[in-house]
Amino acid sequence: xxxxxxxxxxxxxxxxxxxxxxxxxxxxxxxxxxxxxxxxxxxxxxxxxxxxxxxxxxxxxxxxxxxxxxxxxxxxxxxxxxxxxxxxxxxxxxxxxxxxxxxxxxxxxxxxxxxxxxxxxxxxxxxxxxxxxxxxxxxxxxxxxxxxxxxxxxxxxxxxxxxxxxxxxxxxxxxxxxx
Amino acid sequence: xxxxxxxxxxxxxxxxxxxxxxxxxxxxxxxxxxxxxxxxxxxxxxxxxxxxxxxxxxxxxxxxxxxxxxxxxxxxxxxxxxxxxxxxxxxxxxxxxxxxxxxxxxxxxxxxxxxxxxxxxxxxxxxxxxxxxxxxxxxxxxxxxxxxxxxxxxxxxxxxxxxxxxxxxxxxxxxxxxxxxxxxxxxxxxxxxxxxxxxxxxxxxxxxxxxxxxxxxxxxxxxxxxxxxxxxxxxxxxxxxxxxxxxxxxxxxxxxxxxxxxxxxxxxxxxxxxxxxxxxxxxxxxxxxxxxxxxxxxxxxxxxxxxxxxxxxxxxxxxxxxxxxxxxxxxxxxxxxxxxxxxxxxxxxxxxxxxxxxxxxxxxxxxxxxxxxxxxxxxxxxxxxxxxxxxxxxxxxxxxxxxxxxxxxxxxxxxxxxxxxxxxxxxxxxxxxxxxxxxxxxxxxxxxxxxxxxxxxxxxxxxxxxxxxxxxxxxxxxxxxxxxxxxxxxxxxxxxxxxxxxxxxxxxxxxxxxxxxxxxxxxxxxxxxxx
Ligand SMILES: Cc1cc2nc3c(=O)[nH]c(=O)nc-3n(C[C@H](O)[C@H](O)[C@H](O)COP(=O)(O)OP(=O)(O)OC[C@H]3O[C@@H](n4cnc5c(N)ncnc54)[C@H](O)[C@@H]3O)c2cc1C
Ligand code: SF4
Numbered sequence: 071x072x073x074x075x076x077x078x079x080x081x082x083x084x085x086x087x088x089x090x091x092x093x094x095x096x097x098x099x100x101x102x103x104x105x106x107x108x109x110x111x112x113x114x115x116x117x118x119x120x121x122x123x124x125x126x127x128x129x130x131x132x133x134x135x136x137x138x139x140x141x142x143x144x145x146x147x148x149x150x151x152x153x154x155x156x157x158x159x160x161x162x163x164x165x166x167x168x169x170x171x172x173x174x175x176x177x178x179x180x181x182x183x184x185x186x187x188x189x190x191x192x193x194x195x196x197x198x199x200x201x202x203x204x205x206x207x208x209x210x211x212x213x214x215x216x217x218x219x220x221x222x223x224x225x226x227x228x229x230x231x232x233x234x235x236x237x238x239x240x241x242x243x244x245x246x247x248x249x
Numbered sequence: 250x251x252x253x254x255x256x257x258x259x260x261x262x263x264x265x266x267x268x269x270x271x272x273x274x275x276x277x278x279x280x281x282x283x284x285x286x287x288x289x290x291x292x293x294x295x296x297x298x299x300x301x302x303x304x305x306x307x308x309x310x311x312x313x314x315x316x317x318x319x320x321x322x323x324x325x326x327x328x329x330x331x332x333x334x335x336x337x338x339x340x341x342x343x344x345x346x347x348x349x350x351x352x353x354x355x356x357x358x359x360x361x362x363x364x365x366x367x368x369x370x371x372x373x374x375x376x377x378x379x380x381x382x383x384x385x386x387x388x389x390x391x392x393x394x395x396x397x398x399x400x401x402x403x404x405x406x407x408x409x410x411x412x413x414x415x416x417x418x419x420x421x422x423x424x425x426x427x428x429x430x431x432x433x434x435x436x437x438x439x440x441x442x443x444x445x446x447x448x449x450x451x452x453x454x455x456x457x458x459x460x461x462x463x464x465x466x467x468x469x470x471x472x473x474x475x476x477x478x479x480x481x482x483x484x485x486x487x488x489x490x491x492x493x494x495x496x497x498x499x500x501x502x503x504x505x506x507x508x509x510x511x512x513x514x515x516x517x518x519x520x521x522x523x524x525x526x527x528x529x530x531x532x533x534x535x536x537x538x539x540x541x542x543x544x545x546x547x548x549x550x551x552x553x554x555x556x557x558x559x560x561x562x563x564x565x566x567x568x569x570x571x572x573x574x575x576x577x578x579x580x581x582x583x584x585x586x587x588x589x590x591x592x593x594x595x596x597x598x599x600x601x602x603x604x605x606x607x608x609x610x611x612x613x614x615x616x617x618x619x620x621x622x623x624x625x626x627x628x629x630x631x632x633x634x635x636x637x638x639x640x641x642x643x644x645x646x647x648x649x650x651x652x653x654x655x656x657x658x659x660x661x662x663x664x665x666x667x668x669x670x671x672x673x674x675x676x677x678x679x680x681x682x683x684x685x686x687x688x689x690x691x692x693x694x695x696x697x698x699x700x701x702x703x704x705x706x707x708x709x710x711x712x713x714x715x716x717x718x719x720x721x722x723x724x725x726x727x728x729x730x731x732x733x734x735x736x737x738x739x740x741x742x743x744x745x746x747x748x749x750x751x752x753x754x755x756x757x758x759x760x761x762x763x764x765x766x767x768x769x770x771x772x773x774x775x776x777x778x779x780x
Contacts, residue, residue, distance in 0.1 A: 126624035149301075184625075194622050197310040209310050213619050217308060220615040220632075229632045233580045235613040236307050238455035238466065241445075244419045244580035244608060 073133035073224055078140035080237060081222040082148075100143050108157055110164075116142075117176055118160045123215045125184050128228060131219075141218045155199065159210040162203050166190060187212075254487050254511040256519040260286045261780060263507050263521035265492045265536070267291075268346020269762060270748045270769045271527030272475035273392060277773035279482030283780065286519055287476070287484060288509050290491035290528070291342030292318075294349065296473070299465040306462050307613075309620045316462045317341040317349055322665040323491075326531075330654065330674030332713075334562075339716035340529055344488055345473035347529065347716070348762065350462040352583065353442040353469045355395050355763040357386050359405050361593050362601070362757035369596050371680065372650050372755040376726045376735040379405055382767050389766035390440075393470045394448040397440035403589035404437075413445045415585075416454075419608045420577040421640060422586040428698040429588070434691070436586045436606065442470035442762075443583060449474070458609070460582035469583075490517075493666060494540040495524065495745070501544040503744040510666050523744045523776050527769070530560070530718025530751040534656045535671045537722070550722070550739035555732050557657050559650035559723055560673065561756040563715035564681055566602070566688040568696055569610050569641030570704040576640050579613040584643075591691065592758065595647075600684040601758040602646040604691065611639025640701055644688035645715055647758040648681045656721050675714075682709040717761045719753040736775040737768060744779070748772035 100112035119142055120135045127134055146153035167175040167186055175183060187193065190204050197209035217236075219225035226234030230248075233239025262278050264271045267289035275285050294302075294317070305311040314320040319337045328334040340347045360379040365372045387409050390397075397411035415438035418426070422436065429436050443460070444453045454468035464471070476486055490509045493516065498505050506520045526533050534557035538548040548556050588604040595601040614636045623631055648654075659672035689708040696703055707713070725731025728740035733752050739745045748769040750761040 126628070128626050128629040130626075193624065197308070197619065199310055205310075209308075212624065213308060213310070216618045216624070216628075217304070217615065220618045221307075226614065228629060229614040229636050230575060231577075231579060231614060231636060233456055233458070235458040235579055235582070235615050236303065238457050239580070240456045241416065241454050241581065243456065244577065244585075245417055246577065247420050247423075248575040248577065 073137040077222040077224045078137045081218045082144040156210045159207045257286045260521040262523045264525040266528035267344045269472040272472040273769040275484045276475045276479040279484035285484040287486040288490045293344040293488040302463045325670045327659040327672040331676030334673040345471045348471040352461045354760045355442045356759040358757045365755045375754045385767035385770045393442045396445035398438040401437040444468040458582045526747045534721040550741045558652045558655045559720035560654045561648045561720040563645040564712045566644040566685040568692040568706040570701040571638040600647040605643035607641040610641035642692045646684040647756040685709045719750040722751040724752040737772040
């Protein structure tokens with residue numbers, strides 16, 4: 071199944087972002103956002119997010135890269151402190167790869183990336199915006215990505231619900247029978 | 250506006266609490282030209298933050314009380330008496346009150362609810378009848394904006410149509426309908442305080458599916474709507490201004506002022522000609538008890554000794570499981586069908602109850618995804634397995650009024666201002682247990698007929714409250730046996746009105762807020778007459 075920019079906009083719409091700035095006002099890419107001085111370029115930030123998305127999203131999805139960047143850029147512009155927290159969690163993820171595996175996260179192959187996340191304990195961690203490293207990575211990276219996907223119509227449809235909770239999909243779908 | 254928290258120089262009416270009761274009274278009296286001040290303990294939430302609150306409600310990492318920032322010293326309480334009462338899940342403090350969080354089901358009580366003692370020998374009759382409240386019910390429906398239909402054969406009489414058409418039945422309702430048909434159980438629509446079409450400058454429901462605890466679109470009614478309308482009529486609303494006590498005149502005949510605290514640590518005194526207590530069914534009795542004086546050592550308006558007593562809530566009964574086919578749950582966060590068929594069969598042994606057919610049975614995929622230990626394809630498989638065939642029924646049962654169930658003060662625990670916290674003493678009686686058992690029987694029949702693999706049930710052993718706080722300043726004509734009169738004025742103090750579910754004499758089994766709204770409109774008329 072194909073994820074599109076429209077899905078990202080829908081997911082942003084659920085979060086009120088589109089309502090706030092309008093579609094035209096949305097940032098399309100992370101590089102349009104102000105530099106926070108952290109040692110993480112926007113390209114690398116995007117690549118890390120997309121790398122994690124490819125692990126936590128179902129393999130049948132295409133279009134992950136554009137979806138993720140549109141979503142995160144849109145959210146970052148809307149919420150104070152949000153992007154810093156996401157970036158801090160990404161930096162932690164990468165640093166741990168360097169110290170534990172002597173390699174950058176992005177230079178690991180898919181299986182190693184996933185193993186790294188599990189070794190960090192991110193799979194079993196309780197998401198917590200103010201918690202341990204694993205809990206913050208779970209909250210700001212993994213759950214952020216899962217929230218974006220599963221509140222979007224395409225993500226919902228994967229599971230069989232085209233109007234998932236958190237998405238304003240109108241009042242027709244609840245009356246429809248299975249297709 | 251919310252910066253200045255000093256008292257108004259001159260006020261006709263001081264309202265305590267900005268939930269639906271307080272907001273409606275304030276709006277009505279403001280419209281009629283009175284100077285009204287509303288003192289609200291909680292804060293004024295920014296409507297622009299609602300999506301973020303919705304996200305908090307969906308995403309693990311935030312407690313359920315975080316959505317509306319409940320809890321902490323301000324909201325401390327004690328619970329005893331048999332069943333634990335989770336008070337802070339059962340209310341919100343803020344401009345809009347508990348309707349910020351509520352579900353928005355709004356039914357009228359039935360005629361039998363007002364004359365339960367005469368008809369069944371249980372509890373007491375109300376001093377007013379359904380017909381007395383009927384015009385106020387219609388007005389309340391138009392104030393809140395209710396979507397409903399005239400297809401309920403068990404509903405009490407009404408002439409006027411609902412302000413908006415009902416939400417149409419869900420797909421899962423149509424599955425239930427077949428089973429209910431075979432069993433001779435009639436299903437019908439549910440009145441919802443939720444826009445099925447644009448109404449009163451608010452848009453129609455867009456299907457976020459998170460109505461409880463937060464509707465980001467504003468399609469669900471919440472009382473901040475009437476706070477805004479009241480402010481447009483010149484009413485002053487002061488947030489973060491918890492009233493600490495009421496002070497009466499030397500003779501003890503009327504209330505002179507409300508003493509309230511502000512965030513800067515100061516106390517202020519608001520005087521007024523009339524006072525309206527609209528702080529909800531727990532804080533109203535608490536405030537009256539906290540206002541004890543030499544003249545009234547047992548608390549204000551408490552000559553009967555009944556302030557805080559006869560606390561009632563509705564009890565939940567439910568059952569659910571899975572079918573071998575998709576049931577299309579969790580698209581919206583409200584219900585579209587109920588059955589009130591068994592309601593009027595209440596007798597000495599079994600109380601009134603209503604049946605609900607849920608549209609949000611089983612887990613929502615988003616919430617499952619965010620709290621699991623898996624990701625990728627494994628997660629998707631789990632979500633597909635987990636979502637799909639769930640169905641569930643709910644029921645609300647009424648509880649009989651008993652003096653031992655009460656709100657009192659717990660002097661061993663104090664709130665952020667040093668006041669004793671409310672203690673909820675709560676227990677179940679046999680009739681209520683019978684009612685839950687009876688509701689479970691019918692639920693089991695329906696689910697069995699439908700072919701459901703029943704996986705869980707909530708009945709007399711594990712029931713919980715529906716968060717409707719009733720009975721703690723009951724209404725009556727005899728000052729020895731009630732706290733307020735049929736005009737909702739306290740027997741003891743001539744300028745103190747209480748529009749709240751706290752005046753309910755019996756609980757019925759319908760969600761209470763439409764009746765609260767009707768009583769608020771009625772109280773506004775009585776305050777107006779008195780002034
Ligand atoms: C989860 C949930 C779901 C619900 N669903 C439904 C439903 O579907 N249908 C229905 O009919 N009802 C429902 N209810 C109940 C409904 O919310 C209440 O009946 C209704 O809000 C009561 O209105 P009120 O104005 O009397 O009190 P509230 O709405 O509780 O408002 C009281 C206000 O007074 C303020 N206050 C308290 N003490 C003081 C003080 N000392 N000084 C100043 N201010 C004070 C509080 O901060 C609060 O804002 C639900 C409630 C909950 C919690
Ligand atoms: S489904 Fe509920 S939360 Fe969503 S718009 Fe409708 S009323 Fe609001």
